[in-house]
Amino acid sequence: xxxxxxxxxxxxxxxxxxxxxxxxxxxxxxxxxxxxxxxxxxxxxxxxxxxxxxxxxxxxxxxxxxxxxxxxxxxxxxxxxxxxxxxxxxxxxxxxxxxxxxxxxxxxxxxxxxxxxxxxxxxxxxxxxxxxxxxxxxxxxxxxxxxxxxxxxxxxxxxxxxxxxxxxx
Amino acid sequence: xxxxxxxxxxxxxxxxxxxxxxxxxxxxxxxxxxxxxxxxxxxxxxxxxxxxxxxxxxxxxxxxxxxxxxxxxxxxxxxxxxxxxxxxxxxxxxxxxxxxxxxxxxxxxxxxxxxxxxxxxxxxxxxxxxxxxxxxxxxxxxxxxxxxxxxxxxxxxxxxxxxxxxxxxxxxxxxxxxxxxxxxxxxxxxxxxxxxxxxxxxxxxxxxxxxxxxxxxxxxxxxxxxxxxxxxxxxxxxxxxxxxxxxxxxxxxxxxxxxxxxxxxxxxxxxxxxxxxxxxxxxxxxxxxxxxxxxxxxxxxxxxxxxxxxxxxxxxxxxxxxxxxxxxxxxxxxxxxxxxxxxxxxxxxxxxxxxxxxxxxxxxxxxxxxxxxxxxxxxxxxxxxxxxxxxxxxxxxxxxxxxxxxxxxxxxxxxxxxxxxxxxxxxxxxxxxxxxxxxxxxxxxxxxxxxxxxxxxxxxxxxxxxxxxxxxxxxxxxxxxxxxxxxxxxxxxxxxxxxxxxx
Numbered sequence: 001x002x003x004x005x006x007x008x009x010x011x012x013x014x015x016x017x018x019x020x021x022x023x024x025x026x027x028x029x030x031x032x033x034x035x036x037x038x039x040x041x042x043x044x045x046x047x048x049x050x051x052x053x054x055x056x057x058x059x060x061x062x063x064x065x066x067x068x069x070x071x072x073x074x075x076x077x078x079x080x081x082x083x084x085x086x087x088x089x090x091x092x093x094x095x096x097x098x099x100x101x102x103x104x105x106x107x108x109x110x111x112x113x114x115x116x117x118x119x120x121x122x123x124x125x126x127x128x129x130x131x132x133x134x135x136x137x138x139x140x141x142x143x144x145x146x147x148x149x150x151x152x153x154x155x156x157x158x159x160x161x162x163x164x165x166x167x168x169x
Numbered sequence: 170x171x172x173x174x175x176x177x178x179x180x181x182x183x184x185x186x187x188x189x190x191x192x193x194x195x196x197x198x199x200x201x202x203x204x205x206x207x208x209x210x211x212x213x214x215x216x217x218x219x220x221x222x223x224x225x226x227x228x229x230x231x232x233x234x235x236x237x238x239x240x241x242x243x244x245x246x247x248x249x250x251x252x253x254x255x256x257x258x259x260x261x262x263x264x265x266x267x268x269x270x271x272x273x274x275x276x277x278x279x280x281x282x283x284x285x286x287x288x289x290x291x292x293x294x295x296x297x298x299x300x301x302x303x304x305x306x307x308x309x310x311x312x313x314x315x316x317x318x319x320x321x322x323x324x325x326x327x328x329x330x331x332x333x334x335x336x337x338x339x340x341x342x343x344x345x346x347x348x349x350x351x352x353x354x355x356x357x358x359x360x361x362x363x364x365x366x367x368x369x370x371x372x373x374x375x376x377x378x379x380x381x382x383x384x385x386x387x388x389x390x391x392x393x394x395x396x397x398x399x400x401x402x403x404x405x406x407x408x409x410x411x412x413x414x415x416x417x418x419x420x421x422x423x424x425x426x427x428x429x430x431x432x433x434x435x436x437x438x439x440x441x442x443x444x445x446x447x448x449x450x451x452x453x454x455x456x457x458x459x460x461x462x463x464x465x466x467x468x469x470x471x472x473x474x475x476x477x478x479x480x481x482x483x484x485x486x487x488x489x490x491x492x493x494x495x496x497x498x499x500x501x502x503x504x505x506x507x508x509x510x511x512x513x514x515x516x517x518x519x520x521x522x523x524x525x526x527x528x529x530x531x532x533x534x535x536x537x538x539x540x541x542x543x544x545x546x547x548x549x550x551x552x553x554x555x556x557x558x559x560x561x562x563x564x565x566x567x568x569x570x571x572x573x574x575x576x577x578x579x580x581x582x583x584x585x586x587x588x589x590x591x592x593x594x595x596x597x598x599x600x601x602x603x604x605x606x607x608x609x610x611x612x613x614x615x616x617x618x619x620x621x622x623x624x625x626x627x628x629x630x631x632x633x634x635x636x637x638x639x640x641x642x643x644x645x646x647x648x649x650x651x652x653x654x655x656x657x658x659x660x661x662x663x664x665x666x667x668x669x670x671x672x
Contacts, residue, residue: 003638009515016632018639030632044527060634067638072623073578073593074622077515082638107519134520
């Protein structure tokens, strides 16, 4: 089974091949290295993973398409998709910074400022919308250079986590 | 003065619970106040009584003096503890409490007035002979006057809001050509944040340490200090890690700073718990920065090394009891506190409110977690993001660092993102371990602290994420109804199954 996994901050997803061997055993190949993995799922979704005799206690938290993976005090944010989902999401522009990009609210809050209009040309990293949460103002930036084609954010309105705010094409 | 029987805690979150805990131990009844966003908060359940005070924004609930006073009256409370933030340093609220016959557990309004506005505090301290950072004692009227002053004391300087606090509205100016624009932006920030655009100027000290002294006074003029706290690990002028003793203070410097802090408190007839904040420069000269006329967030580290309960002392002082101590207790061992915030350091510290789906709090010897959260609690997005204070005690600084790391490794919070990994990176940073870190430490080490990722763990996380996704897909397939072509029966369609049974 082939998956594509993208660590936060990386632009490209890496192919990861997983072969279930039964009895909680897996053969996983990533970046040219093959691992024998013993991965036992425990209650509450915790994963006890043994790789080359090393033990990892792994906790997950899901946030939209992104998976927060906590092990040994380190949190990695990883986006995983199989080929079918990858194709679907490429169409929705969620997996790569190519094509249409949807900027969503990263947390529930209030839109305090909308910095762009439909039709505006924006640069990569340019502020699009300011959302206030927990007494902090957070400027959401454009993931790419392009044109604002859709605008859902309205000043003064409350937004939920993952609410659609702006589309940049 | 009569004994206090019932205290209304005019606050929320961990500090409300902290105060209530001591009240309970002293046999004092407690009253909570809560906004619409806080009906399910822990402080409401911890109290004996709880009174609703209004909508989620604090300016419509926790900050409305009359609502708090009415709540106290309704509950029959005889005293109010303000915690920190909200109304804790509001002199008009103290006067309103006095007028309503309620004991305010904190300093008198006159002491708050003297220390509240920073320029007035500076003037008072200069009069009392306390060293202050070179700068103006009055808000500066015009940009020309400001520029002339800066030319006299030299760059860099800090522009600060006279009515400010919490690092808001501060601007550092390093080049004369930036002066005018910084001046304008400091004034508009001050107006926005505090409704007062008065700005004053202070000389900017290079690589200063932020060291503060805890003071305590009774109503009879007996004033002592309870040693220092090193608070130089700051981000955007907000403290992230605090410790005591300060790794840069000698016993002589401690005694000298303590003496000056006591002088500062006496100069304004202080009563109760207060903190005198200083900047210590590279030559170990120290300068008065400001006085916080309340209990501080970081009070647990002082409690660990002195063995005192500062809230109990506040209550006794408010009741008119005499201070039992005549001098600062010698610091016993070492204590570190880290602030756990609902925020995501990897995304520019973006706040992360939401439901806590799973929580495992650290324990073990000499570990204390002051928190207001629990599994299933939804961290609201209208209040500040601090959800817990983890503090530890150990005989030495090295052991305290190791213990904090151990405790943080046990801390699991799911559902929201926290800064726990960032805190661990701070404690593992060589500069922090060395103990000589100044107020620019977190800014300077920003990339190192955020990039402190073990590549092997990242690879393992990748494997785990793929296994997790695979297992989830398998579960989903199993639960799909067989008729839709799912694998509820091992991937076999009902038609084929029917055929097989016939055979």
